[in-house]
Amino acid sequence: MHTVIPYAAPAGLHCQAAIAELSLPNLAQLLSLLNPTPPLLGSAESLTPLSERVHAKSLGLQGADGLVPWAALDAEHLGLTKLHGSSGWAWITPCHWRINADHVAMDDPHKLALSAHESDALRAAMQPYFAEDGITLHPLNHTTWLAQGAVLADLPTASLARTRSARVDGWMPRQPQAQPLRRLQNEMQMLLYTHPVNDARKARFLAPVNSFWISGTGTLPAAPRPAPAQRVVMDNSLTEAALRDDAPAWAKAWQALDAGLIAKLLTRAKANEAMEITLCGERLAPTFVLQSSPWWNRLQRRFTAPPPHELLLTL
Numbered sequence: 396m397h398t399v400i401p402y403a404a405p406a407g408l409h410c411q412a413a414i415a416e417l418s419l420p421n422l423a424q425l426l427s428l429l430n431p432t433p434p435l436l437g438s439a440e441s442l443t444p445l446s447e448r449v450h451a452k453s454l455g456l457q458g459a460d461g462l463v464p465w466a467a468l469d470a471e472h473l474g475l476t477k478l479h480g481s482s483g484w485a486w487i488t489p490c491h492w493r494i495n496a497d498h499v500a501m502d503d504p505h506k507l508a509l510s511a512h513e514s515d516a517l518r519a520a521m522q523p524y525f526a527e528d529g530i531t532l533h534p535l536n537h538t539t540w541l542a543q544g545a546v547l548a549d550l551p552t553a554s555l556a557r558t559r560s561a562r563v564d565g566w567m568p569r570q571p572q573a574q575p576l577r578r579l580q581n582e583m584q585m586l587l588y589t590h591p592v593n594d595a596r597k598a599r600f601l602a603p604v605n606s607f608w609i610s611g612t613g614t615l616p617a618a619p620r621p622a623p624a625q626r627v628v629m630d631n632s633l634t635e636a637a638l639r640d641d642a643p644a645w646a647k648a649w650q651a652l653d654a655g656l657i658a659k660l661l662t663r664a665k666a667n668e669a670m671e672i673t674l675c676g677e678r679l680a681p682t683f684v685l686q687s688s689p690w691w692n693r694l695q696r697r698f699t700a701p702p703p704h705e706l707l708l709t710l
Contacts, residue, residue, distance in 0.1 A: 546572060588603075
């Protein structure tokens with residue numbers, strides 16, 4: 396089993412300051428039993444966070460920054476790529492933008508809690524406008540739709556993880572190819588302003604949907620992908636607090652993770668069961684594996700493995 400922990404060391408100033416005070420005894424023991432492998436490198440400015448790159452690599456997906464084909468993978472699972480091909484797919488996420496004097500910020504789209512009826516009604520209203528630019532919308536779930544069109548092909552886009560509960564200005568696609576999409580976002584603000592779904596939401600004191608975010612673009616490789624060598628578990632228990640830069644909540648989530656999942660992994664490692672764990676920061680995502688090695692190497696590792704807080708500060 397390969398366990399991936401996003402936001403093990405988030406970039407937020409408050410969470411960074413909290414790292415030095417973390418007490419993670421089970422993680423310390425676990426790291427003393429495992430061997431590090433060369434980490435993946437990233438940055439806070441990349442369109443695709445390191446945790447998504449690690450996940451994509453485990454699934455055999457390839458793509459440059461901002462072009463990991465998550466939406467095309469969903470389309471493949473639904474059988475849509477057989478009809479429409481493997482390129483030009485994207486995720487469309489209905490969202491609420493807050494327009495400020497000097498920036499535009501996105502509320503967390505998951506907190507909109509759209510019902511199936513609301514999602515379907517909004518998609519039906521928006522589809523004719525997308526169709527003018529050759530884009531077809533397909534249902535996926537209550538929070539996300541699939542879009543397919545030539546204008547989306549090979550267009551690098553920022554992960555929703557970069558923009559939810561954050562400013563969107565710096566993450567907007569600026570390529571000439573994206574001009575119709577920026578126009579669509581402006582048109583949707585006008586269309587949705589008086590849409591019945593939003594009127595009903597406002598009456599219930601809920602945030603209206605006034606825009607959308609594009610992500611998950613990229614083309615699936617033509618060659619068959621090998622089956623994953625092992626099961627990958629993405630543990631997102633640190634994500635919400637990290638995105639808010641809520642240091643107390645993030646530290647509490649880490650302690651719960653250490654007492655829960657990490658403790659179980661430690662038990663498996665002591666039983667010599669094969670396993671991997673990847674800790675994802677913004678700059679580095681090192682993977683640690685259980686490998687057969689001479690007893691003296693294992694003993695040395697126990698005394699030379701860095702404490703968890705020192706490791707996390709490097710990520």
